[in-house]
Amino acid sequence: MRTHTCGELRLAHAGEQVALCGWVAHRRDHGGVTFIDLRDREGVVQIVFHPEDAPAAHAAAQELRGEWVVRIMGVVRERPEGMANADLVTGAVEVAATSVEVLNSAETPPFVIEDRTEADELLRLEYRYLDLRRPEMTRGLRLRHEINRTIREHMDPLGFLEVETPVLTTATPEGARDFLVPSRMFPGSFYALPQSPQQLKQLLMVAGQDRYYQIVRCLRDEKPRADRGLEFTQLDVEMSFAEEEDVMAVIEPLYARIVRETQGADVSTPFRRMSYDEMLERYGSDKPDLRYGMELSEFTELFEGSGFTSFAKVAADGGAIKGLVAPQGAAALSRKELDKLVEDAKGRGAAGLVWIAVEDEGALRSPVEKFLSDEERTGILERTGAGAGDLVCLVADRIDRTNVALDGLRRDLAARLDLISEDRWEFVWYFEPPLFEWSDDEVHPDPRSADPGTRLRGLGVVARRDRGEVRPPDPRVPLRSPAPRGDRVGDRPVGHADGREGCDP
Template identity: 50%
Template sequence: MTVLSERIEAGSLRANYDGQVVRLLGWVQRRRDHGGVIFVDLRDRSGLVQVVFNPEIPNFTTAERLRSEFVVSILGRVRLRPEGATNPNLPTGEIEVVAEELEILNAAKTPAFYIQDDVDVDETVRLKYRYLDLRRPEMQKVFKTRSKVSQIMRNFFDSRGFYEIETPMLTKSTPEGARDYLVPSRVHPGEFYALPQSPQIFKQLLMVSGMEKYFQIVRCFRDEDLRADRQPEFTQLDVEMSFVEVEDILPMMEELIAGIFTEFTGKDIPRPFVRLTYKEAMERFGSDKPDMRFGMEFVDVAEVVANSNFKVFTDTLAKGGRVKGICAKGCAGMPRRELDGLVEYVHQFGAKGLAYIVLGEEGVKSPIAKFFTEEQLQELISLMRGETGDILFFIADKESVVAEALGHFRLELGKRLDLIPEGALNFLWVTEFPLLEWDEEQKRFVAIHHPFTAPMDEDLDVLKTEPGKARAKAYDVVLNGIELGGGSIRIHKRDVQEQMFELLGFTPENARAQFGFLMDAFEYGTPPHGGIALGLDRLIMLLTGKDTIRDVIAFPKTQSAADLMSHAPSPVADKQLKELHIKTNIPDLKTK
């Protein structure tokens, strides 16, 4: 007997293998006993194939012992399934393998849940038994996609002359920004490394080093509160280039991103991507990562309502606030109960209320209509492009609250009204972010992106006189209302960097202690440079249609930063702490 090869992947078998003898290695998905003949669905990462065990084979009794998730080796002959027995829902459904030899490589306990797609099991159970969860076909497909995307990225940058360079995992703590994960040093008692929040400083130093074009698919760490799209450790594509400006970076990244999504979705991604300045994005959508798959943009109605008798609007404007609205098409029939629920909805985002005008068949209906003249009402309806059957919604408050509350309200209406086209991919750039923002709690400016972002050339003088109005050479790429990544042109001159540290409240001594090595490097001929980082986890999440990045990370943490499978974090032995010269001081929670 001639065996075709050492091993054939189960999911690759087709009718053209008819009559060939193959070796299969994999897991038992399901076993069925049909009157003495045993059928087994054999699974490996390529898919499923049906294997038939007839009583005549020498080790038929071994086949009777098979159960789900047993690991087996099977030698068998491929044959076409009998007429009427094909399975059109299975890629291998035209054939089956008639077993001639069987070896059980390992038995298995009954798994905590079925190894199949769309399994109805709590996520905590899936994370506890993650090695089982990863066997499911949909998870295998996710990680095949993730691997291929990483390869596409490497090939893309290699073909453009970039060097892939690793930067340190043990580095210096820089408290500006998110909290660091600290690593105690045994050989330097009382001193600590930090795990990198990003390779930012080192990739800039690589530009000082003359590397010119760098990239890295790198692990990063942030000790912060978690959400569906956040993890304490995550992966990003990191890119930096010398002698570039914004227009050198954005088109290149568009080519990469569009190429990846076209490769896996088959859709043509229009380029160039839409660009909005930060100011325009906030004015139109109340968000620096707007979802533009549907309209319903903000309308500033201050000019119309300023002379009305509605004090909520006029008093807000008098205090320097904003009054904006959106037009919800075809919603005039919305029941009062739902309207009241929407009023409650905006409260959670700081809005004191939600005003509305219903444009019904019988005319205007609104609790606030009496405060406007007929002429003012018609002007308001015209400005908002309202028509019979629509509802006009308004929020009046300080600018930040209007943006936050009306922005979330717009997204909520978009979902409720089913305005988001299924499968749509809307890419855009948001540019010209503010360089700094005032932190009321700390009573100082903080960097919107990071302290190394360069101001717009025309705002260098503004930086000296009105720092809060300075714009940054910064840019974020957004997909369907989710930030994929961001970057900037960097500061490359020491005097400008020192000015930035001063604006951020650093004393010269503090700046020197934390970033002295970077500023020293700037004195040795630093080229203009800039770059970007893309969140690989978020990109894969969107590419594969998952709701959380936990489903695209092999071994993720929970929202409390715990690993339910390995039980990390966990206590360590006193001996280890002693070697590190560390004592713990944990409050007795039982007494509280």
Template identity: 45%
Template sequence: MAESMKGLKRSHRCTEVSSENIGETVTLMGWVQKRRNLGSLIFVDLRDRSGLIQLYFEEETIGEEGFKKAGSLRAEFVIAVTGTVEKRSGAVNENLATGDIEVKVESIRILSESETPPFPIDADITVKDELRLKYRFLDLRRPNIQKNLMMRSKVATLTRQFLANEGFLEIETPMLTRSTPEGARDYLVPSRVHPGSFYALPQSPQLFKQLLMCSGYDRYFQLARCFRDEDLRADRQPEFTQVDMELSFVDVDDVIDVNERLLAYLFKLCLNVEVTLPIQRMTWQDAMDYYGSDKPDLRFDMKIQDVSKLVKDCGFGVFSGAIKDGGMVRGLCAKGLGDVSSKKMKHIEKTAKDYGAKGLAYIQLKSDGTVKCPFSKFMSEEELQSLIQAMGGETGDLLVFAADKFKVVCDVLGALRLKFAEELNLLDKSDYRFVWITEFPLLEWSEEENRYTAMHHPFTMPMEEDLDMIDTEPGKVRAKAYDIVLNGTEIGGGSVRIHQNDIQEKMFECLGISKEQAQEKFGFLLEAFKYGVPPHAGLAYGLDRLVMLMTKEDSIRDVIAFPKVKDASCLLTDAPNTVDDKQLEELCLEIEIPEKE
């Protein structure tokens, strides 16, 4: 039966006790990790969020009743003990912070009993995600998950401290706002007071933080909850947290400067990792040309090489034909992968096709000196050797080529570059490689909508030197936008905002947004801009992604207390779920679910 803790007060967490406390009486509370009954002695490992400490029970010290209680303990019982700290009598456990001490228990209370959990509360066990998330309250007890969430808390606290010291004000923006369908799908909230009308949960605080700049708040930040109804990935959730900021009277360099110092501050205090400043910058065009991605992983050096000029007149029609059609031929040299098996080569070809390639041309320079090249019969020996030489190919290397339009070539070779890095074990999670990607295209063409769309959002400032192309060659206009990338993952992005009316009108025109539509969607922001708007810029980090990389996890679910699964449902609470008819009536809603085919 559970006992009260009346009259007891915890003196320490488990690992707050050390050899300096030997001889002192302490009161500890936590969960039973393990019990070992040796007859005359009972040992118990006690766990709380700080870690483990060893307790031991002797009948002559604790009495018959207390010894009996100790003998009844099972994993996950919640107990309170009072006892004396002693030097450990047995071998020191070097793996524990408290490995050189133990507590001789003088009294025990069982505060709560536990059924046998569906999986052990242990950092090293493998449990199916579905089971972990169904019993997330137990999964959250595991030391590795607790360590992750404590790291998240530390990052949030230090971020607040740093930005406050830099003159930023923490200001909350609304969670219930209006839908502005320009980007991902909104989560909608029906209004009871305004039947037939809906709020939207914010995809970001973008418009409100720009309004705060109009209102003279100069430097704003917020740890903002955001919501996007989009398909999930390992680094994506329907609800997430942004470290959001906006600054007035600044340009690109000012925003980059304060954020570089913030990152250096966080990594030094959280991980004792020195971030070398300034962080490398790379234009979007260079990132795509050399790495096939606007979020390049720079932990390894495997650049894409353009061989279009070399092969434009060769006998291999796949190469020459792609170039005649306005495309290109580019390749990768994977050092040390020349001896991959035929089966593995088929997997590599499948990856290329998954990313849009019609096939994959390759040359295997095997370690025994032989060469395997399925297209060699279409090229002269001289052409083939020139191609190998241009790629820097040596014995033991694998050369792969993509021949197509720019986007397909980048997608294919960018994906293969990462696949090869995994094969060669080049991705060290302890190596933190940052890079700023700058000068993004302002616009991208949407085949689906048959119009230009904003690569970031409609309020992104074009680079001044490209303004004269906005009417004639809008696709070539670069934006004053910047992303911060860490180990191949975009952890944050932002831009300088448009504050001049004529440029904003031109931007809307390029996007096919009429004055009436602009007024309907963004009228409140445009109205504010009539009353004196300062030049301003901002940036937002994905806090979840940042902490995921800092804790060396593969999924943001391991750094979020209560995450959703792939279909955006919560296995713990069974959300989303149906609601009472009465609630629907109050909201003037009728549900009609289409029949599944």
């Protein structure tokens, strides 16, 4: 059927008779000579039809349209002087067609099948088979493949067995809500799909399977977010007789290798290490993006008894006043954008946000400028080191809300001010996550670990890049299914996710 893929042809193939199969990406008709860009998964190559050299093929080419599937016979040749296309890996050559066979015609696609497509994701999901033809989507699939392959190559020599655990399990009472699968054999009972395969770890560890891993799907029936779908893939590593350093000695080289082999970027090891508390103090988040600065500073005691009464009240009530400096933020942001920062902070649950623009000569411009004492002005400038053109943003609220608002602000400002080095990777280990977390009305166990054994020595790793953690930058790229439509009853499926009694299997 075919002798080569479209994307593999190079100068070395010149002179060869080839047969190619692929999709018509573009047709360029010059009235005489006509070009087709033929695409398959491996890439794109230019096909040229000359009316004199191959009249039949040239005539057939006039009928071709976008996304038709064709088989081309022809001869690979070096492109004429000056006609090479450096943007294509196959750009040094072209295929002079001698015949065309239409394998399938196609309707006009509803959106452009190229990386530059701007079609709404809903439309792309509706025509998933078209969307997946886009090179970007192919890259996503390939990236996932490369990551998985790298993991397997890395883990095997270290003595880890790759295991599989059941997909149909029983519900566990903690953590996320389970997806449920009704059982035909046990009417009225449900299987639960795993939120995380770690729930099966004790079984294997106690059984003496002291080093294993799995690349495994996790499913959580929780409200999705931009960076979080209902299902995702996790690398689950378990090891017995290990200290923290042993775990890190396995993971750090693996992650560094994944980044090197799939992104071509170097990651320095050992990774940074930080306590959970320090992370929250400095970044307001347990998954901070460390590719840029804008660390948070604390001002709570500076505003104790302040004439700016709303801040003074927060300080008196045990809240926190924290802030950050956006370098040249005052110079870059319009008044409208500044107002938007305040609205976004409120949208994230904080009482508000106070921005202070530092002007030349250290003068301050702010909606609350007249409430600030001289001591507070110098205190703010000294602690932040803010200079002319910088923008200081302060949030005063209960500590958790202050952190949420400033974490969001920090990310928004980094994007707005173009502070993110996209090709950089910054990992960090964090230690000592809390055993309990505060809720509005109670204290309850922190759900981040289902296993009391690891809770005492919590250990997590975070690599903040784009929206992902250690996974493709856009987690929606590979393998996502369209959201289920209809057939929903309220917010949750019919059934009982949290108790054990409904889960015989």
